[in-house]
Amino acid sequence: MNSTIYLDNNATTRVAPEVVEVMQPYFSELYGNPSSMHTFGGQVGEALVAARAKIAHLLGADPDELIFTSCGTESDSTAILSAIRANPDKRHIITTRVEHPAVKNLAENMHAFTGHKYRVTQLSVDSQGMLDLDEYEKAFCEDTALVSVMWANNETGVIFPVEEMAMIAKARGVLFHTDAVQAVGKIPIDLKKTAINFLSLSGHKLHAPKGIGVLYVRKGTSFSPFLVGGHQERGRRGGTENTASIVALGKACELAATRMTVENTRVKCLRDTLEKGLLAAIPNAFRNGHPEHRLPNTTNISFEYVEGEAILLHLNTVGICASSGSACTSGSLEPSHVMRAMGVPFTAAHGSIRFSLSVYNTEEEVDFVVQQLPPIIAKLRQMSPFWHNRPKSL
Amino acid sequence: MWDYTDKVKEHFLNPRNVGQLDQANAVGEVGSLACGDALKLMLMVDANEVIVDAKFQTFGCASAIASSSALTEMVKGKTLTEAATVTNEDIANYLGGLPKEKMHCSVMGREALEAAIANYRGILLPMAEGEVVCECFGVTDLEVRRAIEESHLRTVEEITNFTKAGGGCGKCHDRLQQLLDTSAKQVKSKIIPLKASRRMTTIQKIKLIEDVFEREVRPTLRKDGGDIELIDVDGNEVIVSLRGACGSCAKSRTTLKEYVEKKLREQVLDTLTVEDDKA
Numbered sequence: 001m002n003s004t005i006y007l008d009n010n011a012t013t014r015v016a017p018e019v020v021e022v023m024q025p026y027f028s029e030l031y032g033n034p035s036s037m038h039t040f041g042g043q044v045g046e047a048l049v050a051a052r053a054k055i056a057h058l059l060g061a062d063p064d065e066l067i068f069t070s071c072g073t074e075s076d077s078t079a080i081l082s083a084i085r086a087n088p089d090k091r092h093i094i095t096t097r098v099e100h101p102a103v104k105n106l107a108e109n110m111h112a113f114t115g116h117k118y119r120v121t122q123l124s125v126d127s128q129g130m131l132d133l134d135e136y137e138k139a140f141c142e143d144t145a146l147v148s149v150m151w152a153n154n155e156t157g158v159i160f161p162v163e164e165m166a167m168i169a170k171a172r173g174v175l176f177h178t179d180a181v182q183a184v185g186k187i188p189i190d191l192k193k194t195a196i197n198f199l200s201l202s203g204h205k206l207h208a209p210k211g212i213g214v215l216y217v218r219k220g221t222s223f224s225p226f227l228v229g230g231h232q233e234r235g236r237r238g239g240t241e242n243t244a245s246i247v248a249l250g251k252a253c254e255l256a257a258t259r260m261t262v263e264n265t266r267v268k269c270l271r272d273t274l275e276k277g278l279l280a281a282i283p284n285a286f287r288n289g290h291p292e293h294r295l296p297n298t299t300n301i302s303f304e305y306v307e308g309e310a311i312l313l314h315l316n317t318v319g320i321c322a323s324s325g326s327a328c329t330s331g332s333l334e335p336s337h338v339m340r341a342m343g344v345p346f347t348a349a350h351g352s353i354r355f356s357l358s359v360y361n362t363e364e365e366v367d368f369v370v371q372q373l374p375p376i377i378a379k380l381r382q383m384s385p386f387w388h389n390r391p392k393s394l
Numbered sequence: 395m396w397d398y399t400d401k402v403k404e405h406f407l408n409p410r411n412v413g414q415l416d417q418a419n420a421v422g423e424v425g426s427l428a429c430g431d432a433l434k435l436m437l438m439v440d441a442n443e444v445i446v447d448a449k450f451q452t453f454g455c456a457s458a459i460a461s462s463s464a465l466t467e468m469v470k471g472k473t474l475t476e477a478a479t480v481t482n483e484d485i486a487n488y489l490g491g492l493p494k495e496k497m498h499c500s501v502m503g504r505e506a507l508e509a510a511i512a513n514y515r516g517i518l519l520p521m522a523e524g525e526v527v528c529e530c531f532g533v534t535d536l537e538v539r540r541a542i543e544e545s546h547l548r549t550v551e552e553i554t555n556f557t558k559a560g561g562g563c564g565k566c567h568d569r570l571q572q573l574l575d576t577s578a579k580q581v582k583s584k585i586i587p588l589k590a591s592r593r594m595t596t597i598q599k600i601k602l603i604e605d606v607f608e609r610e611v612r613p614t615l616r617k618d619g620g621d622i623e624l625i626d627v628d629g630n631e632v633i634v635s636l637r638g639a640c641g642s643c644a645k646s647r648t649t650l651k652e653y654v655e656k657k658l659r660e661q662v663l664d665t666l667t668v669e670d671d672k673a
Contacts, residue, residue: 307430309396309455313406326430326455334530334562335430346428383412383459385434385451386427 005365007274008321009205010154010182010298010356015248016207022251023209026244034241035232044243051250055214058253059199060190067215067233068246072181072202073102075215076148078226078237079198080106083146083175084114086222090145091116094174096123096131096160097341102200103148103179104337123149128290129158129342136165140172147176151183151199155325155338155354156289157298159187163194170195175221181205185256186263186295197221203245207358208252212245259359268296270366271357275299277370282377284390288344288352297357300325302339302348305387306380311353314376320369325352347386398456399490405460410467415449420474422509424502429531429558431458431499435465435506439514443474450506457489457496464488465503474511479672480504481544482556497556501541517639527569530562535573540647542577550574594663599627602662611654622654625671632658635671646670 006014032041034048049063056063069075080093080103095107099122110118121139123131131149147169152159162178169176177198183189185206191199196218203212217223217236229238256263279285284304303311308326315322325336326349334340335349344352355369381387398406418436425432431454438447448466452459464485469477482500486492492500512518524534541547541556550570554560560570594602603624615621619639626633634654636646647670655668 305427305453307454307458310406310459313403313456317407346430350427350430383409383451384453385423385432386453388414388451 003319005320005361005368007355007357007361007365007369008323009358010157010354011323012204012210013207013358014360015204015209016252016255018255019208019248019251023244023248026247030243034243035230047247048241048243051246054250054257055253058184058189058257059201059216060192061216062219064234065191065216065219067217067237068241069213069215069237070211070242071213072100072179072200072205073213074226075200075202075213076100076102076177076179077106078215079177079200079217080146080148081113081226082217082222082224083177083198084110084118085224086175087145090143092119092121092141092144094121094123094136094139094144094147094149096125096149098125098129098153098155098338099148099150100154100179100181103150107148118145125158125341127343129153129156129288129338130290130293131160131165133161133164133168137168140169140174144172144174147174149176149178151178151180151189152187152295153289153338154182155336155352156300156342157182157295157356158289159183159293159295162196166195166197182295182298185253185260186297188260191216191218203249203252206252206256208249209245212242212249214249262359264296267357267359267361270361270363271297271299271355273363274355274357274366274369275301277366278373281370281374285377286348288339288342298354299356300352300354302344303351303353303377304348305384305390306351306377308351308353310380311351311373311376314380315369315373318372320372323354323356325354326350347390396456396493396496398460398493401488401490402457402460402492405463405489406456409452409459409463411449411463411470412451413449414451415447417447418449420445420510420514422506422511422513424505424509425454427453431455431502433458433462433502433506435462435503435510437469437510437514439474445469445472445474445477454499454502455496457492457499458502460489461485461492461499461503462506465507469507474514475672477507478511480507483545494552494555497545498558501556515639527573528557528559528562528566531558533557533559535569536645536648538570538573539577542574543647543651548574596627599632599662599666600624603627603632603658606657606661610657614653615649630663630665630667632666632668633671634668 030044032044034041034045052063052066056066093107107120123136125131149160149162149165151162166176175197178196179200181200181202184201199216201214204210223236225236227238232238232241278301286302288300288302308324312324325339339349339352415436415438417438420437420439422435434451436449437445440446448470450462450466452462468480468488482504485500485503524536527533527535527538537557538553538559545556547553550560550567553570560567607622611622621637623635623637625635650668650670658666
């Protein structure tokens with residue numbers, strides 16, 4: 001196999017070498033517990049304070065508004081269940097059809113966690129993956145407890161107007177949560193200027209290691225913990241701090257702040273080169289998702305009449321890592337709920353491929369993909385009965 | 395990432411017999427774009443019913459392509475009657491096994507083969523006759539029952555792995571469980587001999603069985619262009635061979651179990667089991 005060309009950064013990212021370096025001491029000499037009374041543990045506590053400040057800076061938040069968790073999913077569950085507990089008599093949740101399973105599956109199964117049946121309004125998206133704000137405003141009910149809308153979609157990269165949506169929720173006295181796992185580090189976020197009550201982020205999506213997440217809780221938002229235990233995180237999340245990873249996340253956020261411009265210029269340019277190159281070289285292919293309102297690193301392209309897993313495995317043999325919304329890749333039998341919500345026809349939904357880039361990708365890598373993929377698609381289409389029977393008028 | 399065997403990978407990357415077979419006189423098409431996989435199997439059958447060439451076109455994942463490739467290699471040179479005995483397990487075994495979630499790819503291969511043979515013989519496949527259980531993937535109760543019996547499935551999840559039924563909205567899970575329960579009861583009733591069993595010599599059994607065949611079974615089968623022959627009786631196991639249209643009928647196992655066996659149990663001995671000589 002050739003060297004790896006990693007274009008699956010919405011799944012997870014390479015831990016930045018600078019990040020690996022700063023976290024090392026916390027696995028060796030600096031193993032103290034930040035809660036300890038001695039200086040040995042106390043110095044670790046100081047490192048956590050510094051890390052928390054860096055993360056707060058990237059988000060435009062106050063350090064006190066951050067709670068360290070184990071992952072994005074824990075942050076989502078904590079926020080949603082906390083909001084529900086704060087409104088014990090309300091039984092309605094607004095979310096979208098294209099949420100990550102961390103939000104979607106929880107919202108759909110609230111009964112199992114609260115003992116009460118909840119009505120869930122899942123806002124629809126159009127063919128470009130965009131929400132309709134009129135539909136959103138009409139969705140509010142007397143007993144709406146919470147709105148949970150992702151900042152950017154993991155499959156298409158489409159960005160939702162969460163700042164505006166949070167203002168609308170605030171005007172109606174409804175709490176607003178956003179899963180910003182894909183957005184943090186890729187687009188500027190300034191929480192002070194918004195009405196967002198809860199925001200979830202995950203370290204491994206922005207070049208920190210797996211196993212560390214953050215939940216932002218706006219000052220003044222009532223909160224009840226998900227993990228109950230010691231006094232860590234000021235009693236809002238029990239459990240000894242994951243010190244090495246918190247320090248790592250601090251460094252990763254510091255790097256992200258300095259690389260935000262690169263992300264939105266060089267990375268975006270590479271993404272566009274890749275997208276244009278593939279669409280020009282391969283017939284019956286099209287982009288999924290709005291061309292402008294999306295993350296600078298993500299492109300999702302459907303190749304009609306071929307199946308995604310087959311494409312991915314061929315790419316794999318030449319060292320290219322990507323992902324697919326096809327049924328076969330996930331172990332489920334239906335194509336991704338995002339593709340279906342967007343109304344992508346079956347001819348294309350099974351053949352959707354997501355390329356997600358990072359600052360570590362190069363022009364040579366993008367050129368290599370543009371050169372390798374067309375013959376793979378041609379080979380699979382040659383094999384596909386639908387390709388031979390396709391409507392020729394297209 | 396799926397745990398594919400080297401043989402699956404090899405057949406996926408270098409599939410045998412891809413393409414259009416213009417001289418095909420037996421064509422089977424199964425699956426759809428909506429389902430995420432589809433297979434068109436094209437066979438060229440000579441006057442002696444020998445499959446002299448086979449080609450395929452497949453839309454689907456690596457294991458669907460590998461299963462199709464394997465199938466064409468397996469059936470080439472076989473007579474239609476021999477080919478008709480190829481099961482989905484045979485296809486999976488040829489490839490050194492498939493991940494359990496991907497067994498439906500091998501089932502698709504067998505279904506395409508049955509469809510191609512039926513197409514050659516000018517028969518309408520009976521699977522469509524059943525009642526659709528899974529709306530999402532259009533799977534009938536007959537297909538589910540068959541998979542339960544042939545592959546000894548025990549859970550709804552296994553049914554989904556083999557037939558796709560229940561893999562969409564999940565509304566049919568209760569119905570699938572019912573089918574499992576019914577089939578489990580039938581298996582039980584086969585194993586536990588009833589108290590009223592009479593003791594009979596093999597010759598007595600053969601005589602009575604032939605009697606029932608002549609009086610009831612053959613007239614019914616002949617209406618559909620089929621026939622049945624008694625091959626052997628070994629203890630309580632009755633070996634028969636289905637002939638004519640029944641020999642290639644995809645529903646033949648259902649015919650044997652639900653009809654022939656039932657008749658023999660009612661009228662000869664309630665511990666008899668009927669098996670196809672090809673099984």
